[in-house]
Amino acid sequence: MGPRPSGQNGDVLGADQENPVVVLGAARSWDLLAGLEFGRLAVSVGDQPEIFPINFLAHDGVVLFRTAQLSKLVSLTINRYVALETDGFIADATWSVIMKRTAGSLQREIDIEALTRLPLRSWIPTIKYIFIEITPEQITGSRFARGPEPWR
Amino acid sequence: MGPRPSGQNGDVLGADQENPVVVLGAARSWDLLAGLEFGRLAVSVGDQPEIFPINFLAHDGVVLFRTAQLSKLVSLTINRYVALETDGFIADATWSVIMKRTAGSLQREIDIEALTRLPLRSWIPTIKYIFIEITPEQITGSRFARGPEPWR
Numbered sequence: 001m002g003p004r005p006s007g008q009n010g011d012v013l014g015a016d017q018e019n020p021v022v023v024l025g026a027a028r029s030w031d032l033l034a035g036l037e038f039g040r041l042a043v044s045v046g047d048q049p050e051i052f053p054i055n056f057l058a059h060d061g062v063v064l065f066r067t068a069q070l071s072k073l074v075s076l077t078i079n080r081y082v083a084l085e086t087d088g089f090i091a092d093a094t095w096s097v098i099m100k101r102t103a104g105s106l107q108r109e110i111d112i113e114a115l116t117r118l119p120l121r122s123w124i125p126t127i128k129y130i131f132i133e134i135t136p137e138q139i140t141g142s143r144f145a146r147g148p149e150p151w152r
Numbered sequence: 153m154g155p156r157p158s159g160q161n162g163d164v165l166g167a168d169q170e171n172p173v174v175v176l177g178a179a180r181s182w183d184l185l186a187g188l189e190f191g192r193l194a195v196s197v198g199d200q201p202e203i204f205p206i207n208f209l210a211h212d213g214v215v216l217f218r219t220a221q222l223s224k225l226v227s228l229t230i231n232r233y234v235a236l237e238t239d240g241f242i243a244d245a246t247w248s249v250i251m252k253r254t255a256g257s258l259q260r261e262i263d264i265e266a267l268t269r270l271p272l273r274s275w276i277p278t279i280k281y282i283f284i285e286i287t288p289e290q291i292t293g294s295r296f297a298r299g300p301e302p303w304r
Contacts (some may be wrong), residue, residue: 021277039191040203040239042194042202043201044196047196048196048233051203081199082201085205142205
């Protein structure tokens with residue numbers, strides 16, 4: 001079933017109504033994630049979820065971000081399992097990519113000199129002195145058919 | 153310090169560089185959240201975070217969404233503490249609102265007949281037969297000054 005004109009009552013542009021969610025491969029998921037710089041980091045502390053919006057940079061197979069936010073740092077120190085989500089849309093579909101690191105040390109001292117040459121921008125002009133690196137152990141993506149409603 | 157023209161090297165539109173993150177009150181945070189219908193739900197299972205993109209509806213002081221996704225339902229059954237994040241931008245600032253429910257039953261049978269009359273749309277034409285309600289116990293928002301880079 002190919003693309004169809006939009007219409008009422010659930011017609012979906014460019015999607016198969018019987019299979020509206022398409023699972024994306026790891027490489028495609030990584031490419032989508034790497035094309036953005038804003039996402040949401042989830043951490044679990046005391047079995048309660050925390051979410052933080054972050055600016056990140058996907059570089060050389062890892063995700064980097066900087067932070068000076070105490071609550072974020074404390075959460076990451078207590079529990080280094082994280083999930084990073086980012087999403088966007090292409091044509092008539094929404095996509096969402098979720099990257100997880102499920103074990104190991106999240107925060108390590110790396111070459112700050114090299115990192116500061118990367119285009120890891122923060123939108124917020126605070127001093128972000130701590131670099132954090134996430135090595136993906138699992139990355140999954142989904143592509144959702146969308147109805148005619150606008151994204152926002 | 154008021155709005156200033158955009159420029160290079162960290163100049164921020166309409167923001168105070170010495171106070172670039174503004175905490176929003178609960179009412180303002182709720183209004184921002186209620187103006188959108190797409191967010192990310194974080195759940196903690198076995199001390200590991202899970203994130204799911206969701207379509208929601210803020211209605212009458214609660215957040216409603218529907219799901220038929222097994223992994224989401226299982227996660228919610230195991231641990232009903234959730235955090236919901238949504239974000240957007242207004243003029244020269246990015247905002248992010250995080251709503252938490254920190255105790256109690258998340259999923260309850262409510263008046264399906266009444267709910268189906270609400271404009272709780274899903275972008276995905278699957279059968280979403282389970283309604284889930286989140287009663288906010290904590291809602292926090294932040295407004296971040298942004299640099300001249302585009303949002304996406």
